[in-house]
Amino acid sequence: MVPQLETVPTAPGVTFHHLLERVRYEGAYPTRERAETAVRAVLGAFGRQLTGDERVQLAACLPVEAALVFTSQVPEIEPLTGWGFVKDLAARAGLTPATARWEAGAVLHVVAALAGPDLLDRVLAALPPGYALLFGRAELTQPLSRRP
Numbered sequence: 001m002v003p004q005l006e007t008v009p010t011a012p013g014v015t016f017h018h019l020l021e022r023v024r025y026e027g028a029y030p031t032r033e034r035a036e037t038a039v040r041a042v043l044g045a046f047g048r049q050l051t052g053d054e055r056v057q058l059a060a061c062l063p064v065e066a067a068l069v070f071t072s073q074v075p076e077i078e079p080l081t082g083w084g085f086v087k088d089l090a091a092r093a094g095l096t097p098a099t100a101r102w103e104a105g106a107v108l109h110v111v112a113a114l115a116g117p118d119l120l121d122r123v124l125a126a127l128p129p130g131y132a133l134l135f136g137r138a139e140l141t142q143p144l145s146r147r148p
Contacts, residue, residue, distance in 0.1 A: 016063040016065040017032075019062070020036050026105075027102065027105075044073050046111075048076050048079075049075065049127060055071070055075070080128065082129065082133065084130075087100070108134045109136040111135070
């Protein structure tokens with residue numbers, strides 16, 4: 001007997017093709033195939049960073065093909081910071097850090113729109129510092145206290 005892959009419910013009307021076209025626009029990629037390469041690399045790398053309910057809920061927001069790429073990765077025991085994520089993506093995908101940052105931003109900005117602000121808040125709270133900018137948000141930090 002052949003095992004069946006469990007399907008993940010997704011947001012209605014969001015297809016993998018639509019996701020790729022949005023990433024193609026955000027990343028200014030010349031072809032849909034180039035956008036797909038970026039989506040697969042970034043979602044695979046990000047799948048190693050997120051755990052728990054946020055991981056499940058984020059996967060449910062993605063088209064099935066993207067959700068499978070994202071959830072096929074075993075999460076790391078200790079997630080990387082945002083900069084660590086970019087460096088890891090660069091090393092695994094054979095990119096420069098600048099190109100990896102660009103690709104992460106293009107893909108995760110679209111993912112943020114699919115997730116919505118409430119889920120994105122929870123995702124960012126579950127991760128180490130440095131991911132907000134990758135999702136198109138400002139990263140606010142506490143100011144250092146000044147000594148008199």
